[in-house]
Structure formats: C-alpha cells, structure tokens
Amino acid sequence: IMLTQSPATLSVTPGESISLSCRASQSISTNLHWYQQKPNESPRVLIKYASQSISGIPSRFSGSGSGTDFTLNINRVEPEDFSVYYCQQSNSWPLTFGSGTKLEIK
Amino acid sequence: QIQLVQSGPELKKPGESVKISCKASGYTFTDYAMHWVKQAPGKGLKWMGWINTYTGKPTYADDFKGRFVFSLEASASTANLQISNLKNEDTATYFCASPGQLGRHWFAYWGQGTLVTVSS
Numbered sequence: 116i117m118l119t120q121s122p123a124t125l126s127v128t129p130g131e132s133i134s135l136s137c138r139a140s141q142s143i144s145t146n147l148h149w150y151q152q153k154p155n156e157s158p159r160v161l162i163k164y165a166s167q168s169i170s171g172i173p174s175r176f177s178g179s180g181s182g183t184d185f186t187l188n189i190n191r192v193e194p195e196d197f198s199v200y201y202c203q204q205s206n207s208w209p210l211t212f213g214s215g216t217k218l219e220i221k
Numbered sequence: 222q223i224q225l226v227q228s229g230p231e232l233k234k235p236g237e238s239v240k241i242s243c244k245a246s247g248y249t250f251t252d253y254a255m256h257w258v259k260q261a262p263g264k265g266l267k268w269m270g271w272i273n274t275y276t277g278k279p280t281y282a283d284d285f286k287g288r289f290v291f292s293l294e295a296s297a298s299t300a301n302l303q304i305s306n307l308k309n310e311d312t313a314t315y316f317c318a319s320p321g322q323l324g325r326h327w328f329a330y331w332g333q334g335t336l337v338t339v340s341s
Contacts, residue, residue: 148327148328150266150328152266157316157331157332157333157334158266158316158328158331159331160327160328160329163327164327169329201265201266203266203268203327203328205325205326205327208280209268209270209282209283210256210268210282210326211268212265212266212267212268213265214265215265215266
C-alpha cells in the first residue's frame with residue numbers, strides 16, 4: 116500500500132492552523148498513524164488509528180479520516196512543531212510510511 | 222518506563238558485516254514485537270521487517286531479504302540486526318521500534334538510532 120503525503124513542504128508562520136494530507140493507494144480503514152521527527156531525533160507517535168490521541172501529546176494535534184484519505188491537523192502551530200511529519204499504515208503487510216511533509220517556518 | 226537503547230555508530234567498508242543491538246527495558250521483552258526501520262541520509266522512513274520476540278520468527282520486507290538478519294538474545298532483552306556484504310547504499314540510520322502493545326503494528330517506542338556508514 117502506497118501512502119502519498121502532501122504537500123512535500125509547507126511554509127507557515129507560528130500561530131497558523133494547518134492540515135497535512137496522507138492518501139492511501141487502497142482502503143486501509145482507520146489503520147493509519149502519524150509521527151513527528153525532528154532533526155537527529157527518533158520519530159515520535161502523535162496520533163494512532165487515524166484520530167486517537169496519544170498520552171503526552173499536545174491537544175493541538177488531531178487526526179481525521181478513514182478509507183483512503185487522512186488528515187493531520189495542527190491548531191496554532193508552535194515553534195517546536197517545525198519538523199517532518201510521516202504517516203504509516205498498519206492495515207496490511209508490508210507496513211509502509213509516507214514520504215513525509217516538512218513543516219518549515221515562513 | 223519502556224526504553225530501547227541501541228548500540229553506537231559503525232564505520233564499515235563495502236563487503237564487511239555489521240551487527241546492531243537494541244536493548245529493551247521496562248517491560249517483559251517477549252510481550253511485544255520488535256521492528257526495524259531504515260532511514261538513509263536526508264530521506265524518509267522505510268520499514269525493514271519485524272521479529273516475533275516470543276517465537277523468534279523474523280519477517281522481512283522484500284527489499285531486505287537476503288543480507289539482513291534479525292535475531293534475539295531474549296535472556297538479555299536484546300534484539301539484533303545483522304547486515305552482511307555491506308554496500309554503499311546501506312549507509313543509513315537504523316532504528317528499532319516497538320508497539321508496546323500486543324498485536325499492534327504502530328510504534329510507540331523507538332531506539333535512538335544507530336548510524337551505519339559504509340565507505341571505502
């Protein structure tokens with residue numbers, strides 16, 4: 116299953132609210148998870164199963180979608196949010212990641 | 222708290238082999254699967270496969286069949302990744318990752334990554 120993330124890069128000003136997209140090549144129900152990766156760090160899970168929150172993750176991060184279209188929303192971007200975001204599907208083998216969206220400061 | 226601690230960076234020549242370890246703590250090692258993920262310099266994440274820590278059975282993604290071996294030292298709560306006949310394109314950071322839940326295949330816990338550099 117291929118996951119296509121868009122845009123590849125998003126330039127925003129802190130305080131803006133944004134949406135990142137992840138589209139699957141076939142239906143994956145809600146078996147879609149979102150990660151954040153900062154430079155030289157390991158990825159960190161933000162959202163599991165499309166919309167379920169993770170303990171310790173700020174509430175400004177939320178997810179939605181099912182089937183083939185998914186969205187990660189960040190409500191009022193903070194300076195520490197500028198990083199790369201990946202989606203990952205666990206619906207079928209092999210597990211796959213999207214190519215990532217880089218969130219950069221405008 | 223659950224932690225995954227990986228071995229240090231490696232510098233190898235083409236054709237050599239490397240073994241990376243991932244030591245787990247904070248939970249019963251055989252309860253959760255261990256996955257491996259590759260990240261080439263400046264690139265995205267690529268799932269390599271996983272090992273069932275209870276049975277020891279490994280499963281490899283197609284691109285990682287042949288030169289890659291997942292193994293366990295269960296008594297030491299450690300998972301290993303061995304890569305043989307190293308090639309320049311194996312230069313990457315390799316992560317171990319665990320779901321931290323039985324039967325789940327998303328990654329709540331990650332090692333810090335091990336950089337393998339292949340250069341003559």
